[in-house]
Amino acid sequence: MMSNADPKELAKFSELAHKWWDPESEFRPLHQINPMRLGWIEQQAGPLAGRQVVDVGCGGGILSEAMARQGAQVLGVDLADRSLKVAQLHAMEAGISQVQYRLVAAEALAAEQPARHDIVTCMEMLEHVPDPAAIVQACSDLVKPGGWVFFSTLNRNAKAFLFAIVGAEYLLKLLPAGTHEYAKFIKPSELLTWSRAARLEPVGTRGLEYNPLTRRYWLSDDLSVNYMIACRKPAAPAA
Structure with missing residues (x-):
């Protein structure tokens, strides 16, 4: 089950694990966009309070913890052990008991907990794995009928x-050089195809833009670089 992971990617994020919660570190962009991601998730899926959520590829727990603060019961999963330990420590220090973390592959968790969760998020992770379509399928398997799945990733084109x-990596140095591989970027059409093949119904998209002069991010309809997709699992037919 751990074969759908790139050891180089895991090592890369393990080396940076101690910086996850430093808002001025390489993870500054994630801290800045997190309120927008969280707001869009709630706009689509409704209030998170009382919902069972899985955050696939949770890293240091930036989104996981934010969803828990909104009242969700969150399970963050990742294969980077050092990142998970940072996430666990930060949640403990913040006194947030509604979030738990596990070192487990998405595919393995889906086999263990099929159709058990109200919402599944998978943000900025698909472009870092060898087989992103398998992750999309696992996210679909994890969510209940009628539940929501959210993906975010990077488009594959010259602008991206x-x-x-x-x-972002070489001129503005918002991210460490080598963070992304262009060949692993994913066109929206590809992600939509994988989602439909996994029995998910895409219901909304949103782009994320950045102005390097004002250092401001905002959501838009432009999917040409960073984008998010919201999907729903069809509700079970009435008995």
Whole structure:
């Protein structure tokens, strides 16, 4: 079950694990966009209070913890052990008991807990694994009929290469050089195809833009670089 992971990617994030909760570190962009991601999730799926949520590829727990603060019961899963330990420590220090973390592959968790969760999130993770379609399928398997699945990733085109790699990693140094591989970027059409094949119904998209002069992020209809997709699992037919 752990074969759908790139050891180089896991090592990369393990080396940076101690910086996850430093808002001025390499993870600054995630801290800045997190309120927008959280707001869009709630806009689509409704209030999180009392909902069972799985955050696939949770890293240091930035989104996981934010959803728990909104009242969700959150399970964050990842294969980077050092990142998970940072996430666990931060939640403990913050006194947040509604979030738990596990070192487990999404596919393994889906086999263990099928159709058990109200919401599944998988943010900025698909472009880091060898088989992203398998992760999409696992997310679908984890969610209940009628539940929600949210993905975010990077488009694959010249603009995305210029903005997400040349600009963000080398010119503006918002991210460490080598964070992303252009060949692993995912076109929205590809992600939509995988979602439908996994019996998910795409119901909304949102783009994320950045102005390097004002250092401000905002949501838009432009999916050309960073984008999010909201999907629903069809409700079970009435008995």
